[in-house]
Amino acid sequence: xxxxxxxxxxxxxxxxxxxxxxxxxxxxxxxxxxxxxxxxxxxxxxxxxxxxxxxxxxxxxxxxxxxxxxxxxxxxxxxxxxxxxxxxxxxxxxxxxxxxxxxxxxxxxxxxxxxxxxxxxxxxxxxxxxxxxxxxxxxxxxxxxxxxxxxxxxxxxxxxxxxxxxxxxxxxxxxxxxxxxxxxxxxxxxxxxxxxxxxxxxxxxxxxxxxxxxxxxxxxxxxxxxxxxxxxxxxxxxxxxxxxxxxxxxxxxxxxxxxxxxxxxxxxxxxxxxxxxxxxxxxxxxxxxxxxxxxxxxxxxxxxxxxxxxxxxxxxxxxxxxxxxxxxxxxxxxxxxxxxxxxxxxxxxxxxxx
Amino acid sequence: xxxxxxxxxxxxxxxxxxxxxxxxxxxxxxxxxxxxxxxxxxxxxxxxxxxxxxxxxxxxxxxxxxxxxxxxxxxxxxxxxxxxxxxxxxxxxxxxxxxxxxxxxxxxxxxxxxxxxxxxxxxxxxxxxxxxxxxxxxxxxxxxxxxxxxxxxxxxxxxxxxxxxxxxxxxxxxxxxxxxxxxxxxxxxxxxxxxxxxxxxxxxxxxxxxxxxxxxxxxxxxxxxxxxxxxxxxxxxxxxxxxxxxxxxxxxxxxxxxxxxxxxxxxxxxxxxxx
Numbered sequence: 358x359x360x361x362x363x364x365x366x367x368x369x370x371x372x373x374x375x376x377x378x379x380x381x382x383x384x385x386x387x388x389x390x391x392x393x394x395x396x397x398x399x400x401x402x403x404x405x406x407x408x409x410x411x412x413x414x415x416x417x418x419x420x421x422x423x424x425x426x427x428x429x430x431x432x433x434x435x436x437x438x439x440x441x442x443x444x445x446x447x448x449x450x451x452x453x454x455x456x457x458x459x460x461x462x463x464x465x466x467x468x469x470x471x472x473x474x475x476x477x478x479x480x481x482x483x484x485x486x487x488x489x490x491x492x493x494x495x496x497x498x499x500x501x502x503x504x505x506x507x508x509x510x511x512x513x514x515x516x517x518x519x520x521x522x523x524x525x526x527x528x529x530x531x532x533x534x535x536x537x538x539x540x541x542x543x544x545x546x547x548x549x550x551x552x553x554x555x556x557x558x559x560x561x562x563x564x565x566x567x568x569x570x571x572x573x574x575x576x577x578x579x580x581x582x583x584x585x586x587x588x589x590x591x592x593x594x595x596x597x598x599x600x601x602x603x604x605x606x607x608x609x610x611x612x613x614x615x616x617x618x619x620x621x622x623x624x625x626x627x628x629x630x631x632x633x634x635x636x637x638x639x640x641x642x643x644x645x646x647x648x649x650x651x652x653x654x655x656x657x658x659x660x661x662x663x664x665x666x667x668x669x670x671x672x673x674x675x676x677x678x679x680x681x682x683x684x685x686x687x688x689x690x691x692x693x694x695x696x697x698x699x700x701x702x703x704x705x706x707x708x709x710x711x
Numbered sequence: 712x713x714x715x716x717x718x719x720x721x722x723x724x725x726x727x728x729x730x731x732x733x734x735x736x737x738x739x740x741x742x743x744x745x746x747x748x749x750x751x752x753x754x755x756x757x758x759x760x761x762x763x764x765x766x767x768x769x770x771x772x773x774x775x776x777x778x779x780x781x782x783x784x785x786x787x788x789x790x791x792x793x794x795x796x797x798x799x800x801x802x803x804x805x806x807x808x809x810x811x812x813x814x815x816x817x818x819x820x821x822x823x824x825x826x827x828x829x830x831x832x833x834x835x836x837x838x839x840x841x842x843x844x845x846x847x848x849x850x851x852x853x854x855x856x857x858x859x860x861x862x863x864x865x866x867x868x869x870x871x872x873x874x875x876x877x878x879x880x881x882x883x884x885x886x887x888x889x890x891x892x893x894x895x896x897x898x899x900x901x902x903x904x905x906x907x908x909x910x911x912x913x914x915x916x917x918x919x920x921x922x923x924x925x926x927x928x929x930x931x932x933x934x935x936x937x938x939x940x941x942x943x944x945x946x947x948x949x950x951x952x953x954x955x956x957x958x959x960x961x962x963x964x965x966x967x968x969x970x971x972x973x974x975x976x977x978x979x980x981x982x983x984x985x986x
Contacts, residue, residue, distance in 0.1 A: 409880050430886040442877035446899045459886030503885070 359420040359510035359543055360385045361406065366415035368401055368567075375401040376412070377567040383560070388537050388544045390558035392551060394590070398567040399547045403513050406545060408432050419510060430459070435504035436513040439520065441496045443488040449475075449499050450484040456507045474506040477536075494525045501533075505540070514546045518553060530556060551591045555579065563587045585708050588636050594667055594678045596636045596703070603628045612704075616673035617652035620699040628706060636703035639667060639680040645694030652695050656687045668693070737961075743954035751951045766951035767959075774949075776956045778931070779938035783960070785848055786923075786934055787916035790855040794863050794912045795905060797856070802867030803893055807876070817868060824861035828921055836925060846929040854922055859912040866911075870904030871897060906974040914964055935960045 361383040368376040375398045383389040391399040404410035406417055408429035416423050424432050435456070443452050453474060454467045462470075475481040478498045488496055497517065504512055517533075518526045534557055537544060548554055554561050555575040563570045563578060563586075571583035582588035582596075589595045601614030603624060610628075612621045612635050621635070643649075654670035654677055666681045670693065679695060687693065704711040743751055744767070745760035770776040805813045835854050836845075844850035874897060882892035898905070920936040927933050933941070939956045942949050 404880075407880070407884055409883060428888070429880075429883040430888070434884065436881070436884045438877045438881060440875060440877050442875065442881040444878065444881070444896055455882075456885035459891070503881075507885075 360387075361389075361511055361543060361545065362418040362421070363402070363406070364416045364418065366402065366405060366412045366417070368398070368405065368410070368412050374567045376405075379415070379564075379567075379569055381562060381569065381572065383543060383545060385543055386541045387559050388534075388546065388557060389560045389562065390546045390548060390554040391562045391564060392548060392554040392558075392591070393564035395549055396566075397564045399549075399564050400515055402564075403436070403515050403545065403547050406511075407434055407436050407513055432511075433507075433509050434511040434513055435507055435509040437500045437504050437515065437517045439516040441488075441500040441520075443496060443499055443503070445488050447487070448484065449480065449486055449488070449491070449502075452488070452499055453484075453502050453506050456503065460507075470506050474502045477505065478502050493521055494529070497521060497529060501536075505536075508540075508542075510543070512542055512544045512546075514544065516548055517546075519548075519550070533557060551593065555591070563590065565590075581710065582636075582703065583710050585634060585636070585705050588703060588705070588710075592638060594639055596638050597642070597675075597677050598634050598636045598705075599675055600632065600634050602630065602632055605629050612702075614675075616675055619651050619697050619702070621702060621704060622699055624704060624711060628711070631706060633711070634705040634708075636705065637697050637701065639678045641698060641701040642677070642679045643696045643698070644679070644681070645696045650694035650696050652697065653692055654695055656689055656691045656693055658689055659685070659687055670695075740954040740957050743950060744958045746951060748951060766955040769949075770952040770955040770959070774938070774942055774952055774956065776935075776938065776959060779933055779935045779956075780959065782848070782932055782938075783917055783934040786851045786855070787913050789848065789852045790859065790916040791909050791913045793852065793856045794859045795909050798860055798863035798867050798908060799893070799898065799905070801860075801864045803871050803897065805864065805868040806871035813868070817865060820861045820864055824858070828858075832922060832925060835922070839926060846927050846932050848932065850926050851916075851919075851923060851934070854926070855916045855919060859915050863908040863912055866908045867901070867904055870901050874900055903974045906971050910967065910971060913967075917960075917964060 361381075363379055363381040366376050366379040367374075377398075379398075379402060381389075391402060393399050401410060405412050408424070408427060408431075412425075416425055418424065419432065419434075444455065447455065450471055453471045457467045457470060471484070472481070475484055478501060480495065480498050480502060483491060483495055483499070488499065491499065497520070500517065504514075518529055521529060530553060537557075546553075546557060555578075558575055560572065561575050561578045562572045563583075565586050571578060571587045573581075578587060578591055582591065585598060589598065599612075599614050599616075601612050601618075603621065604611050604613050604618075610621050610624050610626075611618050612633065619635070645651075652672060654672040656668055656670045657676070658669050659681075660667045660669065663683075665683055666685050668679045668681050668685070668687055670677050670679065677695070681687070742758060742760045745762045745764070746757070747761055747763045747765060750757050750761060750763075805816055808816070831854075839845050839850045839853070842850075844853065878896055878900070879892045882896045883889070887895060917934075918936060919934075920940065923934045923937045924940070927937065930938070930941075935956070939953055939960065942953055942956070
C-alpha cells in the first residue's frame with residue numbers, strides 16, 4: 358500500500374495534448390476515481406503511473422519517492438485492463454501466478470497465494486481453464502485476481518467494468534467496493550461512467566481535455582460542481598442550465614432570461630448586468646403548489662425511470678427536465694407551474710462556479 | 712445444386728488440372744526411383760515400377776547421398792534458426808514502431824528482397840572469399856539468412872501487430888522486461904506465424920541451388936540440390952540414382968508441410984480476419 362502523488366504531469370502526442378499540468382494526490386488506502394469522457398487523458402494518466410508511458414513534464418511519486426526512472430516491474434503496481442489482457446496460452450492458475458513467478462517467488466508459495474486469491478474471488482473451480490473457456494464476468498474476475506495476488510502498492514484499473522453487461526456491472530461494482538474495504542488498498546480507477554465514479558470513489562477527479570476540472574468527494578462533485586462541464590457531466594438526467602443576465606430589483610438580485618426570472622442569493626454585486634448561467638438539478642425543481650411558482654412550462658413528454666418519472670417541458674427556447682413522482686400523470690401539451698428553489702441554484706459565471 | 716453444378720464441374724476440372732500438372736513430374740521420378748536399371752531405360756517407358764531399392768542403395772553407397780543430406784540439414788536448420796531469431800526481434804520492433812516509420816522500414820526491407828540473385832551473387836562471393844568462408848557452412852547460412860530475412864520480418868511484423876498491446880503492457884506490469892514479455896507472451900501466441908516463417912525459410916534454404924553451387928565447391932560441404940546435379944556416371948546419366956536422391960530430398964519437406972499444414976494455413980492468413 359502506498360500513497361500516490363502526481364506533480365504537474367503533462368503529455369503531448371504530436372499536436373494533441375493528452376495531459377496538461379495534472380496535479381493530484383491519492384492517500385494511502387484511498388479509492389480514487391478518474392472520471393471523464395473518452396479522450397480526456399485519463400487512460401494516458403494511468404499508463405504513465407504504471408510506467409508504460411513517459412510524461413513530458415512533471416513527476417510521479419509513490420510514497421513520496423519519485424519513480425519516473427523506474428520501469429513498470431520495479432514500481433510494484435498492478436493494473437487491470439479494459440480488455441482484461443489475460444494471457445491466452447496460460448491457464449487461469451498460470452495467469453494468476455505469472456507476476457509472482459516473474460518475481461522469483463517459491464512455487465509452493467505461489468500455489469498458496471493463487472489458491473487464496475481464487476477463493477477470495479470465487480474462481481477456484483476455474484483454475485485449470487484457459488481464458489477462452491471463460492465468460493466475460495469470469496475473465497474480469499481473473500484479471501482482478503491477477504492484480505490482487507501480488508498485493509501491490511497500488512492498483513490501477515482501466516475501465517474494468519465496461520465490457521460487462523449491465524446487471525453484471527452492478528454486481529461487480531458492489532463487489533469491488535466490498536473488496537476495497539476488505540483489503541484496504543490504494544486504488545486509482547479510470548471510468549467514463551459517472552455512476553461508477555459516484556458509487557465507488559472516496560475521491561473523484563473529473564477530467565476533460567487533459568485537464569483536471571475538479572477533485573472532491575462524490576458529494577462535493579455533485580452538490581458543488583466547479584464548472585458547467587462538471588455540472589452537466591455528473592448527474593443523470595443532467596442538470597438544467599439556463600443563460601441569462603443578473604439584474605437588480607430593489608434590494609435583491611434576480612436572474613432573468615427570455616423565458617422566466619428567479620431570485621438569486623449571495624451573489625457578488627459586481628455581477629449585475631453580466632451574463633451568467635444558472636443550473637438546477639431535476640430533483641431541485643418542484644411542481645408549483647399553493648401559488649409557490651416562478652415559471653410555467655409546457656409538458657413535452659414523460660420518461661419513466663421506474664422508481665421515478667421525469668417530465669421534459671418546454672420554456673420558450675429552453676427545455677427543462679423535472680423529476681416527478683413515480684405515479685405522476687402529465688399529458689403532452691399541458692401547461693404546468695414549476696418552482697425553482699433559489700437556495701438550490703448553481704450559478705456559473707464564464708463557466709466557473711460562483 | 713442444378714444451377715451451380717456446371718460451375719462446380721469447371722472448378723473440379725481446374726483443380727484436377729493443377730494437381731496433375733504439378734504432380735506428374737513428381738510421380739514420374741517417384742516411379743523411376745523404385746525401378747530397376749532396365750526398367751528405367753525401357754522403351755516404351757514403363758509406368759509401374761517393380762519396387763526395387765537398388766537405386767537407393769547405389770545413391771547412398773556410391774554417391775554418398777547421406778553426406779549431402781547432413782550438409783543440407785545443417786545449413787537449412789542453421790539458416791532457419793538464425794532467421795527466426797533475428798526476424799522475431801526485428802518483426803517485433805517494427806510491429807510496435809509508430810506506423811509511418813514501420814511502414815517505411817517494411818517497404819525498404821521488401822525492396823531488399825526484390826534484388827535478383829544474379830545481381831548479388833558476385834559481391835556475396837567476394838565478401839565470403841574475403842571472410843574465408845567459401846566452402847563452409849556459415850558461407851551458405853549468411854547469404855541465406857540475408858535472403859530469407861525480409862519475408863520473415865514481414866510475416867512476423869504483420870503477425871505481431873495483430874496481438875493487442877495490452878498483453879505486453881500486462882506482462883510488463885507483471886514484472887517482465889521487454890525481452891521477457893516478448894519471449895513469454897508474444898512468441899508463444901505467435902506460434903502459427905513463426906511456423907509459417909520457419910517452414911518457408913527452411914524450404915528456401917533446403918532447395919537453394921544457385922548460390923550453393925557457386926559458394927561451395929568442396930563435395931564434403933555441398934548440399935543436396937548441388938550434390939544431385941553433379942551426379943556423374945562414366946558414360947550415362949544415372950537417372951535412377953537421381954530419382955532416388957530427389958525422393959530422399961523431397962520427402963522430409965512433404966512430411967513437414969503435411970504435419971504442420973493447419974498451422975501454416977493459419978499463419979499465412981493472419982491479419983486477414985481478426986481474432
